[in-house]
Amino acid sequence: MKLTVTTHEGYAAVRPVGRLTASGAPRLKQEVQKLIESGQPRIVVDLAETEFIDSSGLGALIGGLKAARVAEGDLRLASATDPVKSVLKLTSLDRVLKDYPTAEAAFGNE
C-alpha cells in the first residue's frame, strides 16, 4: 500500500493506494496522528484508489476518527470505491464514517 499526504486550505488529505489491510493500517494511523499533532485535525481519507479494506483498516479509520474528534476536528472519507462502501455499510460504520464524493467536498464550506 502506498500512502500520500497533502495539505489543503482547511483540511489535510491522506490517500491510501492499494489494499488497506493489517500491513498498511499502522502507517495510516501514524500519518493521521502526525497531522493531528501538527495542528491539523480536519482530515479526509481519500479512498479513490483503495481497492480493498479489512478489519485492521477499519480499525485504523475508527482510531483516526476518535483522535481527530478529541482534537476537535473530524475524519471524513471521500470517493470510496464500491467494495469499500459495501464493507462500511455491512459493518454499519457508514453511520460514523461519512463518505463524500470528493476530498474537496468533505469539509465543504465549514
Place this chain on the structure above:
Amino acid sequence: MLDEDRRQRALDALNILDTPPDERVDRITRLAQQIFDVPMVSVNLLDRDRQWRKSEIGIGVKEVPRADGFCEATIQQTGTLVIEDAAQDPSWASNPFVLGDPHLRFYAGHPLQAPGGEHVGTLCMLDTEPRQLSDHERGMLSDLALWVQTELAQQQELDHAAVVQRALTPRNLPQPAGFTVTAGSAPAGSVSGDFHDVELRGDQLRVTLADVMGKGTGAGIIASAVRASMRTAPDRTLLSTVSEVDALLEHDLGDLHMFVTLFSADVDTTSGEISYVDGGHSLSFIYRADGTWEHLNSTGLPLAMGMDEPHELGTVHLNPGDALMCCSDGLLDLLDLEDPFGQVEEILAASGVDGAVQEALRRAVRGKAQDDVTVVVVRRDA
C-alpha cells in the same frame, strides 16, 4: 537415573512426539546445515527407549534405539558435547554407528531443555569426516539449540490455549423441541478470534456469534472475555447485555483500535419470533422454507467503537421449515467475493441446512482459511 521420570514427564507434556514436521523447526535445521556445512543435522527427542527426530537432514531415519546414540551422552551433561573424531576416541570407537554404517567420525550436540530445564532432546550435527569446532561455532550451535527449544515451548503454549478454547465451545448444543441446532468452528491457527455460544433459557434460545478483529492468541483472549460477559447476569435484556458488553470492551480495547463484530439473537421456541442485535456483523440470514432468503441488516456499530451510537433490536419471524444461519467473515474469505451470498445459498441447496455447517468447515480446511471460520444454523422443523 535419578531425574529420568521427571525428564520423561516434561517431554510428554510438550506433546511433540510423533507429530508431523514443523516448518519453523525445519528452518533451523536447514540453517544449521548451511552454517556448519555438515551432511547431517537433526533435532532429537529422547523418549523412553528411542531417539525420535522432529527434524533431520541427511539421515533419512525417523527414530533409532536410544541406548546407542551420541545424544544420550549429550543430555547427561550441560553445554555442548563435541566428538572431533569418534574413531580415535576410546569411548566411541566401538559404537555401531562408528564401526559400521554410516561410519560417523564427527558429532556435536547441544541439549534442548523443556520449559522446566529438563534435557528432553538435542540439536546435533554429524559428519563422516573428522572436524573441529571453534568456540565461536560452539556458541552458534548453542544459540540455534536455544531457538529450537523456544519454538517447541511456544507450540506447547499454543496447543494448550487451543485445548482451553475448545473447552469453551459448546459441545452439546441444546435441541429445543421443534428446532434443530448445528454449529461448528475452525480456527485459522491454533487459537480462534471467533466464538459462538448457544444456550437455552426456558423457552428462549440465545444464539451468539462474534468475531474479534484479527486472529490468533490476542483475539482469542478477547473472544473468551466477550463470551463470559455475554453469559453473565442472564436476567438482562438482550439489548442491555450487548450495550453493556460494548461499553466494557470500549473501556478495555478502545486504545488498541480493536473491535468486535457480534450477532446475538433470542429465538422464542414457542412462537418462532426472533429478536436480535447485530453489531456490525451483518452475516446472518433467514432461509425460508421455499428456498428464498433474507439478509439481516446490522442494527448498530461493531463493539468497542465508543462512538456513542446506540444499539437497536431487530426482529424477524421463523416459520416452520425456515432457518437462521449466521457465520463469521472467515467463511466469506473462502467464497467467491463477487457473489459470496450466492455461494452460501449454493452450499445450503447442496448440503441442506444441517449439512451446511459441515460443508463450510470442510471448505475451511481444504481452502486453508486465512481467517477463523464459524457457522451456526438454527432450523425450525417443518
